[in-house]
Amino acid sequence: MNKALGIFVLFLMLTSCTTSEKEHEHNNNVQEEETEEVSSEAQETIHQWQGNLDGRIPVLIWYKEQQGYLFGSLYYTDQKTPKEIKLIGESDSTSHRLLEFMPTGDITGIWQLSTSSSSAEGTWYAPTTDRSYNVSAMHIDSAVTISDFANPKNISGKYAYMYGEDRGAGSLTVTEEKGSATLNFDNVTAAPAYNLATLETQPLPLINKTVTYSSNEFGECKFTVRFFKGFAVVRYIDGKGDCGFGHNAHVDGIYMKL
Template sequence: MKMRILISVIALTIISCNNQEETITTSANLASTQTETTVHPKSQRNKEICWTGTLNGKIPIFIHYQVDGNILVGEITYLNTRDKQPIKLLGTIEAGKSYRLLEFDIAGNITGVIEGTPSEKEFNGSWFSPKTQKELEMKLLPNDTLIASPSIKADPDQSFGEYHYQYGEDGYSGKLAFNKAGDGKAVFDILSLTNVERGPNIAEVEKDTIAFSSDSFIYKIPDSDSCEFKVAFYKGFAYINYTKNYCVGQFGLNATIDGIYLKTK
């Protein structure tokens, strides 16, 4: 008798779980599903973190992203535009848990910079345009739209190509070229420019051949004291960061190679 009761309980549990279906939304149909809520913005497993709110109290926006270590990958949609076309967002979690998200167009131009520190109930900060130099206040609340997180991992063969970023027409820029050089080898070089208006200051890593078989590599600049950096590849972009603080004295004034580079070719 006890065994029959136990089997019945298990059967009811399975039926109940199967009836709890979850609706997943893609970024293509966000406009009809966006509602403000006070849910905790922490990411569910394989789900994006979503926010909705305004810039300068007037421009309605929707943001979603996933978190991978200190990397942020997602999209921003301006809801007052006709086509409501999502724009790629790539960013990092900085010291003090502040977020820095960059809007990228397909050519690697950075069209907007978002900075702020999200909490459980709000994500407030600023939005800045490198083109117009205009800064707007940003206020966001959690959004209960469910979006499945796509994989951002790149296999080694997908990593080869050209990467670029550019802050406005005359702003800071950077290029990373990464090409296959035989089995288990790759050749790369990096060039970044800063202070362009007063004559460019340069951060350059000359072309070199390295061993490469995963989705990242660490490189120490020859003849430098401790100028070492890591290049990590993801689907559609690369992230360069120093492993032993900044390379003091290695490059031109304020010139640096660290940052996010969008894959353009």
């Protein structure tokens, strides 16, 4: 009974916070909010699941799908005081891949889900321990809301990911100024090689919250960096990853803003 009450309180807290945020934004700029809602309404879906890992570790998950990207929260509800864990990922039709991010940028779990309107099935993998569990969850209805995350107001700052000690990490520092952004990557592969992918760019045009980098200095190197509220996604274009980095080193990936 106490655990059920605790989960209900979590729903109320998140709903209250996000509702207040939306009301504040509405009062400050009604026209801007209405424009964003009209342009992205058809591309937005909130997914809500309640289920378990291997039939024994209960979880509560909700995240928004927007423009092919995913952002939300996860709670392991068997804990005495469940803590919010950020979820960031990408969608491909009915397949969702999500990363569990700690505030430090550490990735503690990787979710690979096949979803329908009523259920989600798949796997959970811990990169730090190589443990893997089956996932089974059912759709739930609630009053939860998740704010728009596709239009960040300020992208400057540090972004990072880490798959555990000696298992590969990435760091991206961004400076935004007058319609452009400067990128500074400092990435490393897993042990024992520790090969590096380091790159510092000149100011690059920032168009629709996206920066494109292109160079032929070492071969064909071209990638985009798409910025969101709270994270950034780096993807090579047409496999053009010959950037002069160390063996198997790269800048591709999802980075959480610290």
